Amino acid sequence: MPDQSKAGRFNARVIGISIAAALGGFLFGFDTAVINGAVSALAGAFELGPALQGFAVSSALLGCAVGAWFAGSLANKLGRIPVMVIAAVLFFVSAVGSGLAFGVVDLIVWRVIGGIGVGAASVIAPAYIAEVSPAKVRGRLGSLQQLAIVTGIFTALLSNALLANIAGGAANVLWFGIDAWRWMFMVEVIPAVIYGVMALRLPESPRFLVARGDIDKASQVLYDFTGETDVNLKIEEIRSTLNSEQKESLKDLRGSRFGLKPIVWVGILLSVFQQFVGINVIFYYSTTLWLSVGFDESQALMTSVITSVTNIVVTIIAILLVDKVGRRPMLLAGSIGMAVTLGMMAVAFSFGTLQDGAVVLPEPWSLIALICANGFVVAFGATWGPLVWVLLGEMFPNSIRAGALAVAAAAQWIANFFISTTFPAFAEIGLTFAYGFYAFFAIVSFFFVYYQVPETKGRELESMTDSAEVTRRRRPKRA
Numbered sequence: 001m002p003d004q005s006k007a008g009r010f011n012a013r014v015i016g017i018s019i020a021a022a023l024g025g026f027l028f029g030f031d032t033a034v035i036n037g038a039v040s041a042l043a044g045a046f047e048l049g050p051a052l053q054g055f056a057v058s059s060a061l062l063g064c065a066v067g068a069w070f071a072g073s074l075a076n077k078l079g080r081i082p083v084m085v086i087a088a089v090l091f092f093v094s095a096v097g098s099g100l101a102f103g104v105v106d107l108i109v110w111r112v113i114g115g116i117g118v119g120a121a122s123v124i125a126p127a128y129i130a131e132v133s134p135a136k137v138r139g140r141l142g143s144l145q146q147l148a149i150v151t152g153i154f155t156a157l158l159s160n161a162l163l164a165n166i167a168g169g170a171a172n173v174l175w176f177g178i179d180a181w182r183w184m185f186m187v188e189v190i191p192a193v194i195y196g197v198m199a200l201r202l203p204e205s206p207r208f209l210v211a212r213g214d215i216d217k218a219s220q221v222l223y224d225f226t227g228e229t230d231v232n233l234k235i236e237e238i239r240s241t242l243n244s245e246q247k248e249s250l251k252d253l254r255g256s257r258f259g260l261k262p263i264v265w266v267g268i269l270l271s272v273f274q275q276f277v278g279i280n281v282i283f284y285y286s287t288t289l290w291l292s293v294g295f296d297e298s299q300a301l302m303t304s305v306i307t308s309v310t311n312i313v314v315t316i317i318a319i320l321l322v323d324k325v326g327r328r329p330m331l332l333a334g335s336i337g338m339a340v341t342l343g344m345m346a347v348a349f350s351f352g353t354l355q356d357g358a359v360v361l362p363e364p365w366s367l368i369a370l371i372c373a374n375g376f377v378v379a380f381g382a383t384w385g386p387l388v389w390v391l392l393g394e395m396f397p398n399s400i401r402a403g404a405l406a407v408a409a410a411a412q413w414i415a416n417f418f419i420s421t422t423f424p425a426f427a428e429i430g431l432t433f434a435y436g437f438y439a440f441f442a443i444v445s446f447f448f449v450y451y452q453v454p455e456t457k458g459r460e461l462e463s464m465t466d467s468a469e470v471t472r473r474r475r476p477k478r479a
Contacts, residue, residue, distance in 0.1 A: 013224065014132060014134065014137075014141065015141065017202050017203065018129045018132065018133065018141040018144050019144060020201070020202055021084070021125050021132075021199075021202060022125055022129065022144040022145050022147070022148040023148060023194065023195040023198055023199075024084060024087060024122075024124060024125040024148070024195060024199075025121065025122075025144075025147075025148030026148040026151055026152040026191060027088075027091050027117070027118070027121060027188070027191055028122055028125075028148075029148065029149035029150060029151065029153040029154075029155075029156065030153070030188055030191060031060065031091065031114050031117070031152075031156075032060065032061075032118060032153070032280075033152070033153040033156040033308075034160065034184055034185060034187075035056075035057050041179065041181035042056070042181050046103055046104040046107070052104060055108070055421070056107060058420040059108045059111050059112055060111040060112060060115035061413050061416050061417035061420060062112060062413075063111070063113060063117075063119060064115040064118045064119035064122065064413035064417075065119060065410045065413035065414050066112075066115070066116055066119060066410075067087075067090075067115060067116035067117060067119025067120040067121075067122075067123075068120065068123050068406055068409035068410040069119070069406055069407070069410040070406070071119065071122075071124055071406050071409075072123055072127075072405060072406030073403065073406070074086075075123070075124055076208075076211075079204050079205070079212075080127065080128045080131075080204060080205045080208055081199055081204050083120055083124050084120075084121070084125075084128075084195070084199035085199050085200060086117075087117040087118075087120040087121045087195075088192050088193075088195045088196030089117075089196065090113055090116055090117030090120070091114060091118075091188060091191075091192035092188075092192040092193065093113055094110050094113045094114025094117065095114070095185055095187070096189060097113065098110040098111060098182075098185035098186075099178075099182040099185040100182065100186075101182075114188075119409065119413055122412070123406050123409045125145050126142055126389045126390070126392055126393030126405065127205075127393055128202075128205055129141050129142050129144065129145065129393060130393035130394045130401075131205040131208070131401075132203075132205060132221070136323065137323060140319050140320070140322060142322075142386075142389060142390035142393050142394065143315065143318055143386040143387070143390055145386070145389045145393075146315050146318070146381075146389050147312065147315045147316065147319060147386065149385075150308065150311040150312050150315050150385070152191075153308050153311065154305065154308035154309060154311070156184075158305050158308075159184065164180055167179075167180035203220075204221065205221075206218040206221045206222050207238055209221065210235055210238045215235060218235060218238075219231045219232075222234055222235070261400070263395060263396060263397075263454075264400070264404045264408070266395070266453060266454070267391075267396065267404055267405070267407070268408050268411045269448060270388050270408070271392070271411045271415065272411055272415045273384075273441060273444070273445040273448060274384050274388045274415075275412055275415035275416045275418075275419050276438065277338050277342065277380065277441055277442045278342070278423075278435070278437075278438030279376075279377075279380050279385070280416055280419060281419065281420070281434070281438070307373070307377055310374060310381070311377050311381040312381075314378050314381035314382040315381050315382070315385060315386055317382055318330065318381070318382045318385070318386045318387065319386065321382075322386070322390060322457075326455055327387050327391055327455055327456055328453055328455045330383045330387055331383055331445075331449045332446060332450060334379050334382065334384045334387075335383075335384075335442055335445045335446035335449060337375070337378070337379030337383070338379045338380055338384070338438075338439075338442035339443045339446070340375075341372040341373075341375040341379060342376055342435050342438045342439035343436070343439040344368060344369075344372040345372045345373060345376070345431075345435040345439075346431075346433075346434075346435035346439055347432070348361060348365040348368045349361065349365075349369065349431035349432045349434075349435060350430075350432040351365045352431060352432075384445075390456075391453070391456060392405050392408050392409070393405065394456050395454060395456050
């Protein structure tokens with residue numbers, strides 16, 4: 001009985017530190033979605049053309065790629081916690097700078113700075129959570145990253161809607177003679193400060209501590225937070241798999257398959273497919289989508305908020321299922337759901353007509369597009385949204401985890417940038433083409449998961465290898 005009580009206390013502690021680490025995901029979601037409500041107003045304030053407006057929206061993603069790329073090596077040198085604090089500082093600076101920007105050039109600079117923080121948080125949070133979590137609950141705790149992201153998106157959209165309503169429009173003056181769209185950016189100061197304070201109170205990752213030879217601290221973290229009963233055995237397991245992590249560099253990711261280890265390619269392609277299904281088109285350009293089905297601006301903003309709430313709900317469902325069902329079955333189901341809903345959206349927009357330069361859908365296709373857009377969010381939010389972050393945090397061997405995760409996350413942000421910046425051009429060709437493109441990659445993602453993605457459910461981090469060959473050879477037994 002005492003052991004069960006102690007296990008419950010350990011579980012509560014590891015949940016607590018995982019939630020605190022996942023706050024980086026909240027800022028990740030907030031920072032990338034806040035531009036949604038401000039883009040039209042700032043475009044008017046700075047007299048931006050379509051091309052420059054599109055770059056102002058997506059410029060933060062370039063910073064995200066840079067932050068993700070360097071976060072892994074910084075985390076190995078400084079530790080996981082210092083990188084979280086650096087990310088919080090970057091969020092803070094970006095929020096203030098973006099809100100007080102004098103023109104589009106310095107706005108882009110501030111957005112890129114915030115993007116660097118987002119990229120760093122996107123690498124550190126899943127890695128840290130995976131490294132402090134017991135194997136039996138690691139999937140659920142890793143999914144907290146995506147829950148935090150979608151909660152951040154919801155909060156940003158809700159905050160934007162509230163500020164715009166109070167001011168009577170995003171371009172109108174709100175408080176202290178400052179426009180509402182500027183306050184949309186500056187509100188991020190609050191969660192940035194909370195994240196920084198919480199990060200300073202977190203214990204360092206036991207795997208980082210073992211790699212640095214601080215065995216006493218590592219033992220304390222393992223015992224106090226992860227519930228390990230045989231701490232010495234666990235430390236030996238960690239030590240045996242870390243190998244030369246102290247000298248880890250991108251050279252350690254090299255392998256025989258197109259220059260990289262097979263498992264690194266799996267991580268990169270998981271990241272690319274997560275973005276190439278077009279999820280961020282829904283969140284970055286959702287107002288345009290809802291206007292096309294007949295909503296006014298107020299209704300479009302509120303529908304975006306409702307969509308983000310749906311995303312939160314299905315992410316919670318994913319958290320409850322991931323350690324019971326497994327990663328692969330959920331990803332496969334998600335690929336099917338996304339392919340069907342995106343395909344139907346492509347069909348629906350083939351019936352669209354141009355009115356005053358905007359695409360308008362007739363009934364019943366406007367209703368079908370609305371249902372399928374939300375169905376797509378459900379399919380993505382319950383599977384590919386949270387599970388890619390879970391897999392990236394746990395699928396790599398200890399010796400290359402930080403570096404491999406950094407490369408995979410950087411690939412994700414580059415893919416995000418490509419999808420976000422090409423959507424206006426795709427839309428010019430036709431929304432049928434755009435959603436058909438995303439549906440195609442949803443179909444391809446099914447076969448990629450089926451043939452290449454390993455199942456990591458219930459496996460200790462120390463058992464992860466440099467390739468997915470073992471899992472693929474065993475796959476027929478599960479069929």
